[in-house]
Amino acid sequence: MTRKQRRLTLIGGSLGVLALAIGLVLYALSGSIVFFNSPTDLAEKKIAPGTAIRLGGIVQPGSVQKGQNLAIRFEVTDGNRSVPVAFTGILPDLFREGQGVVTEGKVDANGLFVATSVLAKHDEKYVPKEVADALKKQGHFIENNEKKK
Amino acid sequence: MIAEFGHYALVLALGLALIQSIVPVLGARLRDDTLMGVAAPAALAQFAFVAASFAALTACYVGSDFSVVNVYENSHSAMPLIYKFTSVWGNHEGSMLLWVLILALFGALVAAFGRNLPSTLKANVLAVQSWIAAAFYLFILVTSNPFLRLPQAPFEGRDLNPILQDFGLAVHPPFLYLGYVGFSISFSFAVAALIEGRIDAAWARWVRPWTLAAWMFLTIGIAMGSYWAYYELGWGGFWFWDPVENASLMPWLAGTALLHSAVVMEKRNALKVWTILLSILAFSLSLIGTFLVRSGVLTSVHTFASDPTRGVFILAILVLFIGGSLALYAWRAPMLKQGGLFAPISREGALVLNNLLLTAACATVFFGTLYPLALEAFNGEKISVGAPFFNMTFGPIFILLILALPLGPLLPWKRADLLGVAQRLIGAAALAIIAIATTFAVTSGGPVLAPFGIGLAVFAMAGALTDLVERLSLFKSPLAISLARARGLPRSAWGTTLAHFGLGVSLLGIVCASTWGSERIVSLKPGATVSISSYDLSFNGIVQRQGANYRELTANFTVRQGGSVIATMEPAKRSFGTRQMTTTEAALLTRGFDQLYLSLGDVEQNGSIAIRLYHKPLVLLIWLGAVVMFIGGGLSLSDRRLRIGAPKPARRPAEKPAMQPAE
Numbered sequence: 081m082t083r084k085q086r087r088l089t090l091i092g093g094s095l096g097v098l099a100l101a102i103g104l105v106l107y108a109l110s111g112s113i114v115f116f117n118s119p120t121d122l123a124e125k126k127i128a129p130g131t132a133i134r135l136g137g138i139v140q141p142g143s144v145q146k147g148q149n150l151a152i153r154f155e156v157t158d159g160n161r162s163v164p165v166a167f168t169g170i171l172p173d174l175f176r177e178g179q180g181v182v183t184e185g186k187v188d189a190n191g192l193f194v195a196t197s198v199l200a201k202h203d204e205k206y207v208p209k210e211v212a213d214a215l216k217k218q219g220h221f222i223e224n225n226e227k228k229k
Numbered sequence: 230m231i232a233e234f235g236h237y238a239l240v241l242a243l244g245l246a247l248i249q250s251i252v253p254v255l256g257a258r259l260r261d262d263t264l265m266g267v268a269a270p271a272a273l274a275q276f277a278f279v280a281a282s283f284a285a286l287t288a289c290y291v292g293s294d295f296s297v298v299n300v301y302e303n304s305h306s307a308m309p310l311i312y313k314f315t316s317v318w319g320n321h322e323g324s325m326l327l328w329v330l331i332l333a334l335f336g337a338l339v340a341a342f343g344r345n346l347p348s349t350l351k352a353n354v355l356a357v358q359s360w361i362a363a364a365f366y367l368f369i370l371v372t373s374n375p376f377l378r379l380p381q382a383p384f385e386g387r388d389l390n391p392i393l394q395d396f397g398l399a400v401h402p403p404f405l406y407l408g409y410v411g412f413s414i415s416f417s418f419a420v421a422a423l424i425e426g427r428i429d430a431a432w433a434r435w436v437r438p439w440t441l442a443a444w445m446f447l448t449i450g451i452a453m454g455s456y457w458a459y460y461e462l463g464w465g466g467f468w469f470w471d472p473v474e475n476a477s478l479m480p481w482l483a484g485t486a487l488l489h490s491a492v493v494m495e496k497r498n499a500l501k502v503w504t505i506l507l508s509i510l511a512f513s514l515s516l517i518g519t520f521l522v523r524s525g526v527l528t529s530v531h532t533f534a535s536d537p538t539r540g541v542f543i544l545a546i547l548v549l550f551i552g553g554s555l556a557l558y559a560w561r562a563p564m565l566k567q568g569g570l571f572a573p574i575s576r577e578g579a580l581v582l583n584n585l586l587l588t589a590a591c592a593t594v595f596f597g598t599l600y601p602l603a604l605e606a607f608n609g610e611k612i613s614v615g616a617p618f619f620n621m622t623f624g625p626i627f628i629l630l631i632l633a634l635p636l637g638p639l640l641p642w643k644r645a646d647l648l649g650v651a652q653r654l655i656g657a658a659a660l661a662i663i664a665i666a667t668t669f670a671v672t673s674g675g676p677v678l679a680p681f682g683i684g685l686a687v688f689a690m691a692g693a694l695t696d697l698v699e700r701l702s703l704f705k706s707p708l709a710i711s712l713a714r715a716r717g718l719p720r721s722a723w724g725t726t727l728a729h730f731g732l733g734v735s736l737l738g739i740v741c742a743s744t745w746g747s748e749r750i751v752s753l754k755p756g757a758t759v760s761i762s763s764y765d766l767s768f769n770g771i772v773q774r775q776g777a778n779y780r781e782l783t784a785n786f787t788v789r790q791g792g793s794v795i796a797t798m799e800p801a802k803r804s805f806g807t808r809q810m811t812t813t814e815a816a817l818l819t820r821g822f823d824q825l826y827l828s829l830g831d832v833e834q835n836g837s838i839a840i841r842l843y844h845k846p847l848v849l850l851i852w853l854g855a856v857v858m859f860i861g862g863g864l865s866l867s868d869r870r871l872r873i874g875a876p877k878p879a880r881r882p883a884e885k886p887a888m889q890p891a892e
Contacts, residue, residue: 089573093581100625108621114612150751169841170828170831171831184613
């Protein structure tokens with residue numbers, strides 16, 4: 081093999097791997113990313129039922145109802161609108177009324193958000209960034225309520 | 230007084246770092262031994278001062294000195310002693326102090342053990358190391374000083390975040406930081422080589438042990454973090470593709486690539502420019518990881534309360550070091566003497582393929598981690614890129630990598646016969662096919678891909694052993710001869726085998742635990758029984774207990790298998806009064822490599838409880854594989870060749886001019 085051929089093989093191989101990586105990324109991007117929405121976004125964007133999304137906001141105080149077999153209902157609000165959420169399973173330790181929450185799932189035909197997972201973050205002072213931004217947009221977020229100094 | 234002492238020591242370390250940043254470089258330029266000689270003692274003294282500073286902060290924590298803001302916010306007098314030690318780095322300020330402590334430690338190690346380095350290289354390496362150190366000392370002193378006092382000392386502290394009150398905090402951050410920061414040495418060597426404009430095989434030989442050590446610690450640090458998240462967060466998952474996990478995975482991938490390209494450089498004097506680039510990238514990714522975790526741009530378990538000035542400061546450090554080193558690279562790398570080219574089918578070729586795949590995998594992780602940030606900055610859309618994305622991109626690339634893994638060590642240098650090597654792997658391939666067939670037969674109706682995952686893992690493990698078996702002539706010669714050969718085999722050969730084998734072991738664990746694991750979420754009344762896999766668990770009732778600084782609600786379970794009692798499991802919920810937080814303490818029952826995992830949900834008024842129950846077959850292999858890789862790295866590191874170090878300078882041409890443009 082000549083020097084030129086060797087160099088070409090090397091370049092060809094690199095480009096091949098690069099093309100593979102880019103192809104995989106583009107393919108994965110088209111199908112596996114999830115958009116974050118606040119309850120207001122959900123109403124305004126008219127998201128089709130069955131699309132996987134993330135819904136974030138504050139758990140509406142007084143809205144949590146526990147049913148049989150670990151079924152739970154609560155409402156997520158951004159101060160402007162609120163969306164009913166249904167979830168079956170065990171809630172995280174930091175899930176509380178009046179605290180920030182991010183849920184992942186799909187809206188059904190009746191406007192009920194059926195969550196497959198509920199995330200509440202790991203610090204009591206902490207409001208998820210997405211939630212804080214969504215609340216700020218609605219003018220309900222008090223800046224610095226988590227700052228110490 | 231102790232806090233002020235610590236603060237002062239840190240300021241002195243900054244002063245020393247500034248001297249060490251400038252004087253040795255000048256010395257190397259002017260070829261002045263006295264000026265260059267400043268570097269080593271300065272590095273040792275710097276370490277002593279940072280260690281004193283760290284010890285001072287530790288003393289504040291152990292003595293529960295709540296007049297120090299940092300201690301007040303992250304400690305409590307009732308905390309067990311071990312957590313008083315570990316909470317030193319269980320917060321932003323303290324963890325940055327640990328970061329610079331390890332940075333200074335590595336600098337001191339180079340100063341102490343780098344006696345056989347050429348004096349100019351050593352001076353430049355220590356100077357570059359000191360640039361990084363100075364930047365981070367300044368960062369701590371300006372934005373994250375752990376020694377600030379409160380005007381009026383409170384009586385009690387606000388306690389450490391309960392999630393962190395665990396033994397995991399004692400081991401995960403120090404090991405992870407040893408890995409992250411360890412790559413600073415390869416970075417400093419790379420930048421020093423660019424400054425000198427000279428690089429050769431001996432350079433690779435000096436860099437390799439440091440890279441290997443950093444890689445080992447990063448491997449074990451990531452694995453321990455994964456196990457900690459697994460048992461502490463109560464979801465039973467071992468990897469979440471969380472941005473911060475990705476931040477530690479990226480330097481690992483780049484570091485693994487660096488480890489392999491440095492071999493080519495040392496043995497064949499090729500891939501020089503690429504190795505330099507990888508050294509820069511590995512540490513840059515560590516810095517980006519630090520930025521992602523510490524700036525608050527991403528949110529995760531690891532985010533401490535954030536302050537925007539810190540983010541800007543770290544971003545500035547990032548731009549300075551990554552931008553600066555890459556600019557230096559762009560300017561100086563073309564002047565370095567290029568290494569030779571080689572045949573594509575050869576050990577070198579295989580290592581290049583390894584590098585290509587590892588960097589491609591690293592790039593997909595990088596993209597997936599930063600794309601949401603970039604998208605939000607551009608059009609305000611908030612997206613989350615999660616496991617499906619990474620499984621679809623990182624997964625296939627890693628499969629290719631593992632398929633090629635057994636080939637590498639079997640290929641000879643320079644040129645090789647691929648067919649011949651493939652024939653030597655027939656045994657491994659046969660084992661893999663048997664494994665696939667057996668899995669299909671035993672688990673009818675499971676996911677189709679999983680048996681192939683098993684096959685891949687078996688292929689990686691058997692392939693790793695193939696080389697060893699051949700070199701020992703095992704099963705062919707009498708045992709005595711094989712044993713004699715085993716003693717004669719260099720430790721680095723054992724190291725390679727073990728590290729590759731470990732990857733297969735981890736893969737096996739991942740495939741088994743995620744495919745054949747079972748999960749149940751149920752609500753139970755006292756006296757009720759629930760079954761999972763071959764186990765029956767009966768719920769006996771709830772007990773209240775008082776811990777050192779928490780109250781605990783423990784559910785008692787009796788585990789039976791085939792009617793006979795084998796264990797009791799006690800998952801718990803702990804509530805920590807000071808922070809008004811509850812944590813879930815999962816109960817784990819280990820049977821062989823399998824685990825039964827039980828975590829407690831809500832406790833109802835009527836005494837019934839919600840539980841999450843998992844059976845995870847072979848789950849322990851995931852982390853044991855990492856331990857095997859760690860041991861492999863250790864064996865390689867203890868190899869005679871690396872211990873003795875580089876050939877004596879006498880064997881290299883005498884004094885060359887520092888700059889040597891390429892022909």
